[in-house]
Every structure is written in C-alpha cells, then in structure tokens.
Amino acid sequence: MKIAIDGMGGDNAPQAVVDGVVQAIEENSDIEIYITGPKDKIEAELSKFNYPKEKITVIDATEVISPNEHPVMALRKKKDSSIVKALDLVKSGECEAIISAGSTGAFLAGCTLIVGRIKGVERAALAPIMPGRKGNFMVVDAGANVDCKPSYLVQFAHMGKIYYEAMFNNKSATVGLINIGAEEEKGNDLTKNTYKLLKEENLNFIGNVEPRDIPKGEVNILVADGFVGNTVLKMYEGSALSLLGIIKDEIYSAPLISKIGAALLKPVFKKLMVKFDYEEVGGAPFLGVNGICIKAHGSSDGKAFKNAIKQTKIFSEKKILKKIQAEIGEKN
Template sequence: MKIAIDGMGGDHAPSEVVQGVVEAVKIYDDIEVYITGPEDKIKEELNKNNYSGDKIKIINANEVIGTNEHPVMALRRKKDSSIVKALNLVKSGECDAIISAGSTGAFLAGCTLIVGRIKGVERPALAPIMPGRNGSFMVIDSGANVDCKPNYLVQFANMGSIYYESVFNKKSPTVGLVNIGAEEEKGNELTKETHKLLKEEKHLNFIGNVEPREIPSGETDVLVCDGFVGNTVLKLYEGAALNLLGIIKDSIMSASFMPKMGAMLLKPVFKKLKVKFDYKEVGGAPFLGVDGICIKAHGSSDGKAFKNAIKQTRIFYSSDVIGKIKKEISENN
C-alpha cells in the first residue's frame, strides 16, 4: 500500500516524522511512503537516518498550515502546503492513506473537502482508541462535530462498530451511548432520541447508556456521543491519567526510605502502566466516514508514534474498513 505523510505536521516535524517512516519501512516490506514537505529538509533528515532506499518518496511542498490559522481559508490559500499535497495524493488515488500530526482543524476540513465523504455519510467522525482497565475502547465522535442530530450518532455507532470489529477482530463489539445516567429516559433531547434509534439497529450490540464514570473500565467497546462531549471526555481522560501518574510520582519522591524501596520493586509495574496510557503506542485516531484512510496523529508525536500510526494504517487497509462502511451505509439508505 501507499501512504502519504504530512512531513511538516506536528511539533517535531520533519525530524521525528522521517525517523518514524524510516523505522516503519524497515519493518514492513509491503508499503511505500510519500513524505510531503520541503525537499531539501526531508532529504537532510533521510541522510541523518542513513536511508537511501527506494520505498520513501519526497513530494516537494513549500508551505505549512499552522494551528492558529482558519482551517478552510488556509486550505484554499496554501495549495502548496504539506498537508494539502498529502490530501491530494489520497484524493487522486495515488496513495491509499494519509497520516498527519498537523493542525487538527485543517486535517479534518481537508479530509472532508478534498478527500470527500463516503456517499451517504452525513458527518465523518474522529474516533480515537483509548486504554481502559479491561481493554481498549473507542470514543466517536471526539471533536469533529460539536453539534449533532440523532441520525449522525447512529451513523457514528455503525462506523465505529465496523472499525472496532475489523481492526480488533472482535465479533459484535458492544456499543454504548454516553449519557448522564444509565436509565433510558435520562439525558437531553439528543441522547433520548438517539437511544430510541440505536435500539432499532438490531445488527448493533447496543447496551444502552453509559455513564462517564464507567468509561475508564473499558467494558464498552464503542462509546457514541457528539463531538463536544467526546472531546471533553478525551481531554479529561488524558489529563486525569497524566496527573494521577504525577501524584503517585510526587508521593514516592517525598516519602521516607522504605516506601521508596517498595516503589523501586514496583518500577516494572509503573512502567507497564505508563505504556498502557501512552498515545504513542496507538499512533493516531481514524477519521471515519471519509472516502480514504485518514489518520490524525497527536501533535507532539515522535518517531515511535509515527511508526505505530503506519502500523495502524496497514491494519485499517488490510481489514477493508472503508469497503465495509460503504456497504453498511448503502444497505441502510
């Protein structure tokens, strides 16, 4: 498969982007990668990584869209930007997928306007995978659509279920609706109407409402909500995890000798816990509903994160998630 990567997207571009790509092409012999960005800078980074093979191609792009720019206006003005060049590679069919750690707004707008939606999809949705106590879970939508209609959320549920089943190889994953109470009558008009519609989706393994306090358990595979709620859940979850680990570390450092010795013995446990909550292990969040594989990587992604984003993209491609979503949408329209 062929993957387009926004070589100038992210806090550590292009050095970490190139490092991750070089590591990935050494592991996976079935991929070609097109890196977009200033040719001289990309070549310089490839030389630093001692790469001289033919699996990485450079697409020259001399502009960069910043996180503080208006997404749609920037896409229109900066046709020679690294992200627009990468998106057009997917639009033309030259590449099968795009990965970017750049401006989230520009990426989501570009995926929708340039790559385009799957026919019948009303709103594409961002669907990150999060670590839970009993397993990984998906939050869909996590920020692409802050204002939603009930039928949007039903589509989110269907697309999320297809992705989770295909990528995690879990038959009939559980689907829950994020709400302020477990009872069916709880919530606002959006959640109450969505609950009714999801109950009618007999092919979905819909388990009803899921309260926010139950989210970290990982008992529910796919959590459905509008983008405002989803983005709040995502950021609170990330912040809580980081602060909890920080509190534990601070407590250990200020403790007496014996607790510190106990902490030393538990170091492998803490390390394993840290890895579990590390976004770099996943690589990125799929943007479902667009007619191409689109992966949004974290803005602070390093080489490891980009390598794992490529790994995730390969699974997405080999599982034919887009083909399955197209079939599901066409059958329901």
C-alpha cells in the same frame, strides 16, 4: 499500497516522521510512502538512513499550517502546505491513505473538504482507541462535530463498530451511548432521541454508559457528540496525568520508607506514563471520509509513526472503507 504522510506534522517533525517511515519500509515490503514537506529538509533527514530509494518519494511543499491557524482559512490560503499536498495525493487516487500529526482542525477540515465524505455519510467522525482497565475502548466522535443530530450518532456507531471489529478481530463488539444516567429516559434531547434510534439497529447496543464506567473498558465502542466525546477523551488523559502527578507529590512528602517503595515501583509507573502520554493507541482514524485518514498524536515519535503506517495497512487489508460504504450506502 501507497501512503501519503505529512512530513511537517507534529512536535518532532520532520525527524520523527522520516525515522518512522524508514522503520515502516524495513518491516513492510509492500508499501510505498510519499512524504510531503520542504524537499531540502526532508531529504536531509532521509540522508541519515540507508533504505530502498524507490520506496520513498518526497513531494515538495514549502508551507506549514500551525495548530493556531483557522483550519478552513489556512487550507484555502496555503495550497503549498505539507498537509494540503498530502491530502491532494489521496484525492487524486495516487495514494490510498494519509497520516498527519499536525493541526487536528486542519486535518479534519482538509479530509472533509479535499478527500470528501463517503456517499450517504452525514458527518465523518474521529475515533481514537483508548486503554481501559479491562480492554481498549473507542470513543466516536472524539471532536470533529460539536453539534450533532441523533442520526449522526447512529452512523458513528456503525462506522466505529466496523473499524473496531476489523482491527481487533472481534465479531461481537458492544456499542454504548455516553450518557449521564443509565436509564433510557435519562440525559439531554440528543441522547434520549439517539437511544431510541440505536436500540432499533443491529449494533449489539448495550444502552447508556455513564462516564464513571467508561475507563473500566468493558464496552468497546462509545458514541457521543464531538463535544462530549472530546471531553471524555481529554478528561481521561488529564486525570491520569494529574493523578500520577498527585502520587508523585504525595511520595515526595512521604516518609523514607514510602520513597523506597516508590523507587521499587518505578518500572510500573513508567509503563503507565507511556500508556497515557499518548492520547490514543496508535493514531485515530477519521471515519466516514473517502480514504484512509489517520490522525497521529502531536507528540508522536518514530515508533508512533511506524505504528500509524502499520495501522493504515491493516485498515486497507481489512477493507474497512468498502465495508463502511456498503453498510451506510445500503441505508441511503
């Protein structure tokens, strides 16, 4: 398969991008990668490695869209940006997938405007996977659509379930609705009306899930509007980081014996820090668009890019796009 990657997206671009691409090429003989970005910069990075030249193509792009720019305006103005060039490769059919660790706003807007939505999909949704205590869970939508209708959330559930079951070889993933009460009649207008629709669908819907229970990781797919989904995602990340910080503060002011304990526990804490410093397990797929679109975390390193590339490969092999087209298409 052919994959386009935004060579200038992320805090560590283009070094980390090129590093990840070369690693991925080594491990997967059946992929080809197009890196977009300033040709000289990308090639300078590539020159540090030995790799089969025919597997990597550099597509020159002189501009970069920063996270501070207005997404739609920037996309319109900067036609020669690394992100737009990568999106064009998917639009034209040259590439099957795109990966970017750049501006989330520009990526989501670009996927919708340039790649386009699957016919019948009302809104595309960002669907990161998070580490929970008992298992991984997916939040969908995690921020692409701040104001939602109940029918959007029903589609999010279907798309999320298809992705989750394919990626984790799970045949009966559970779906829950994020809500501030367990009973059907709890919540706001959106959740009350969404509940009614979800329980009529063939989704293994287990009902409302209160935010307090989300990190337990007992429910696989959690649907919400993008505002609430993003709040859940970012509170989880922020709480974990702050809590580890509080533990650190407490240890700092604790007696020597506790400090020794902390030193002995260092490997455990380190493992946790890594787990939570990345917003997601791998990149977050943008589900509902007409291509494999993966948003990698802004702080991705080479290994994270390599994993994101591997993820697009599974996405393709499991025919997730076709499954979404079939599932949503047949209802529309």
